Amino acid sequence: MKKCIAYYNEVLSRHQEVDGPCVVHMDFRPGNILVLNESKISGLIDFESAHGGPSEIDFTKIKQYEWDVYPETKEEFILGYKSIRTLPNLETFxxxxxxxxxxxxxxxxxxxxxxxxxxxxxxxxxxxxxxxx
The missing domain is CATH 1.20.5 (Single alpha-helices involved in coiled-coils or other helix-helix interfaces)
Known part of the structure; x- marks a missing residue:
């Protein structure tokens, strides 16, 4: 716990301002994305964990459960995201x-x-x- 608190304080103090506040899904992963066809997302489900916060946090699960397992999906996702809004600095956050x-x-x-x-x-x-x- 002490190591976690120290890490949190150290890293948080180095962060620049985040994008937000907004409603973040907090469980943004393939199982919660409804796809109409191969190229069109029709919606999201499972908002049980949703709350206010910075938009950058929603990239966490997509990285862990999609990009880390299927690296070839990252580029297409990033292109789609950038077609809607500015991509945050993911390496920082x-x-x-x-x-x-x-x-x-x-x-x-x-x-x-x-x-x-x-x-x-x-x-x-x-x-x-x-x-x-």
Whole structure:
């Protein structure tokens, strides 16, 4: 916990202003994107975790569950995003939000039941270890 707090304070102090505030989905991943056909998104589902915050945070899960697994999808996604709005500086923000997502994931598991969410808990703890050591 001490390492997480130290990392949070150090990285947060280096961040420039973020894009926001706005409503962020917080679970932006392929399973929650409704596709009408191969080239048109028709909507998003599962707003259970949505709240106000910076738009950059919504890139966290798409990176973790899509780009890290299927790197060839990143360029097309970025092109689509840039056709709608300015792309934030992902290199600056993604490491911090990956930490934030993992830390929040541990809290989510505690709230929803550690035993039934063991795999997700382990994934998040490993991410925190990878980031803060």
């Amino acid at each position: 993604l490491p911090f939000y990956s930490f934030y997502h993992a830390f929040s994931g541990v809290a989510w598991c505690k709230k929803r039941g550690i035993e039934k969410n063991k795999e997700f808990l382990a994934e998040n703890i490993q991410t925190l270890i990878n980031i803060v050591g």
